[in-house]
Amino acid sequence: MKNDNSASRRKFLQQIGATSLVAASSPFASLANQAKAEERILQYERNVSANDKIRIGVIGYGVQGHFDLRTALKVPGVELAGICDLYTGRIENAKEQYGKDLFTTTNYKDILDRKDIDAVLICTHDVWHARIAIDALAKGKHVYCEKPMIYKISEGNPVLAAAKKAGKIFQVGSQRVSSIGYAKAKELLVAGEIGKLNMVNAVYDRQSSIGAWEYTIPKDADAMTTNWDRFIEVTNKMAFDAKKFFWWRAFKEVGTGVAGDLFIHLLSGSHFITNSKGPESIYSTGQFSYWKDGRNLPDVMSGVMQYPDSAEHPAFQMTLQVNFISGTGGQEIIQLVGSEGVIQVQGNNITLKHSLMPEAPGFGGYDSLFTFSKNMQDEMTKEYNAKWTPEQRKRPTKEDIIFKAPSGYDDHLDHFTNFFDSIRTGKPVIEDAEFGFRAAAPALACNESYLNKKIIKWDPVSMKLKA
Structure with missing residues (x-):
């Protein structure tokens, strides 16, 4: 068709x-x-x-x-x-x-x-x-x-x-x-625009019942109309539950919660931008804050992951957050923080702001200098002024960079175009099974960490859990 x-x-x-x-x-x-x-x-x-x-x-x-x-x-x-x-x-x-x-x-x-x-x-x-x-x-x-x-x-x-x-x-x-925005973020990171990467902060919040997966359940939902017996062929045997069929993301028996639905987007995007193979340690915590509708996976969840120093990137820490009752009204943001600036990814739009350190070390102001004797203050001020020029004491500045995808741009369409082009040409896709596993494993490890209250150790190279 x-x-x-x-x-x-x-x-x-x-x-x-x-x-x-x-x-x-x-x-x-x-x-x-x-x-x-x-x-x-x-x-x-x-x-x-x-x-x-x-x-x-x-x-x-x-x-x-x-x-x-x-x-x-x-x-x-x-x-x-x-x-x-x-x-x-x-x-x-x-x-x-x-x-x-x-x-x-x-x-x-x-x-x-x-x-x-x-x-x-x-x-x-x-x-x-x-x-x-x-x-x-x-x-x-x-x-x-x-x-x-x-x-x-x-x-x-x-x-x-x-x-x-x-x-x-x-x-x-x-x-x-497959987003052109994420490609731009990757380009800017590789170009060294934010210096040495050290942290990634990723947030995906929502503020609606549908956003929290309370989808409409049809009036005729029952074990026959949903083919329930076939549905549970890959699960432990369960009595029919319309919520587990239609609100399935919220239930650990059939879904993977916010980790599998939204952490996975943040991880996939961050891995693409940083070219990362994944973290080596994963910890998460969560709570049932608002949607007390029978779900057994939390509606507020945070994760902390440590990425090792590697050929692809320096060591960095990643924080993940999902809040299903967020007073922000909902947001999706990935921030890549480096030694000289920050790249903020919002949808397909990119903002890069620089913050550069001066060559000279700090001296005076909110400093211990004023707590010394007058003679010591004068002596050390004289030495500092002789060593560092006014120019060396200033913070260098660089212009911000703003990237905006054109109105109507659709990364979903780009993703499918990549898939079908690869079928026709045989050219590999970026998000193949290996990429998918490298993103899914740490996301699912967040659930394991939350449920078992422990830090999960992961080998990002061999893609195996560590004892």
Whole structure:
């Protein structure tokens, strides 16, 4: 099925050509990302031959499944071949949207068995990700798997092995990895604009019931309409619970909470910008602050991670925060703090502010100097003035750098374009199974740390838990 947005793409191309994406006089404020964005738009515009068509199946047609499919169909040459969901109401919804002849099923293996499906989008509950991904790869399908790639850390290496054996394109769905804004942040960090990195502060807050996962539950929800027995095939046996099916993110039996939903975005983005393999120690704490609706994973959570000194980056500490009853109204911010400045990433927009130390050491003011005798103060002041010129005592200044993605830019669309381009060309994606595991493991370790009240040790190179 085709979705032609060529007019809107042309309008975007005109906008991007007329917009100053970087407002600064810094030599590093290149328009490289403008060129990249223009190249991507031109790819959207290209003609697609019959041999280039990619037919997809969607497994899990909930909120994210709807968003993912809608975006995937904006990429030229992508066609919908089938949808799978356990809830009968979503099967009905799929036929209402795409026609009564659309192939639908409540068994994901029916999607994998179809010869006319090239790739699958796995948008299910977290607890099903690994099993479906491994089965899809074994059937020769390319895989787009929503984040987190896995539900348990122990599932990571089996998925990695399956992806390697299959030789198919495997991409995890943290779209910020494909953002032109994040690419700019990476460029600025590599250019040394903030000096030596030492800390990353990452926040993803919300202030709404839907943001806290209290999604609307249909009136006909029961064990039959949700195929509950099939749903719990990969879990411990549980009695039907509509909340665990429709509010699943909030329950540890089937979801991964704020760590798997939002920490994972912050980790994926930070790992991309810093080129990091991951932390070596993870600790988290949380509380039930407001949404006391039966959930067993917290609505306020913080994590602290220590990243080792490595070939990719200096040692730095990372703090993570999610607050589901935030008086800020909600925010998503990653701050990379260095010895000479800070890069603030908000969505696809970047702000860089410099703060440089003077060459001369501090002297006077809020200092111990005034507590000395008058003679000692005079003697030491004279020595300081003789050693350091007025210029050496001043803080050097550099202009701020501001990067703004053009109006209408969509990193989700870029992420899907990267996925389908890789299927066509064989070029590797950035957020492959290894990248996905390196982000998922520390996120899931936050849950383990919270639940067991301990520091988790992780080997970011071998991707293994340490005793």
